[in-house]
Amino acid sequence: MNALTVNFNSIIKLTDEQFFQLCQDNRDLRFERNANGELIIMPPTGGETGNRNGRLTQQLFNWTDVDGTGIAFDSSTGFTLPNGADRSPDAAWIPLERWNALNNEQQKKFLPLCPDFVVELLSPSDSLSATQQKMQEYMDNGTRLGWLIVRSSRRVEIYRQGQEVEILESPVSLSGEDILPGFVLNLESIW
DSSP: OOOEEEOOTTTOOOOHHHHHHHHHHTTTSEEEEOTTOOEEEEOOOOHHHHHHHHHHHHHHHHHHHHHOSEEEEETTOOEEOTTSOEEOOSEEEEEHHHHHTSOHHHHHSSBSSOOSEEEEEOOTTSOHHHHHHHHHHHHHTTOSEEEEEEGGGTEEEEEETTSOOEEEESOSEEEOTTTSTTOEEEOTTTO
16 A cells, blocks of 8 residues: 545645644554645555564664764654654654753654654655655755665665765665764664
8 A cells, every 4th residue: 555645725724733633633544744735644564664664763762872962763753844744754863952942842742843864764655756755855854864775675875965865785784974973773684
């Protein structure tokens, strides 16, 4: 099953609060919303992809716990980007200062910011071109480093601010570079 995009804009334009409540009332469904306000209904991942997502976030969370300079998030976290889109990357990270700048209410709802670091792990139901567009959207909204991991071809696309996308074929690991100094994602458990 592929993601479905539904346009309700001629009937109702959901406010941020209404969209948040829709997601809370339908926890068995995964929603995103693009910058045009269209609702994107995404299928749940299969077991293999869910396991690989878990292993990816496990490594990021373990590094974050030791490093202590930021906060990591899993795929269930919503971010309201500056362009108005609501996105949920498979993994994300922001510096501690950005987290602490949010009030308690903002920390409990979809975070009103774009993560500094994002990872998307392409699942069999994802469209490569749509996910590449999503990665570019993250970059356009302030993400500093992004990884698109395509397991089926063992390829990684690395997105950096102000640079062309770098493509790696069958890398063993990925470096968090100067955004996540010292973080190295071991891809053995992801492939």
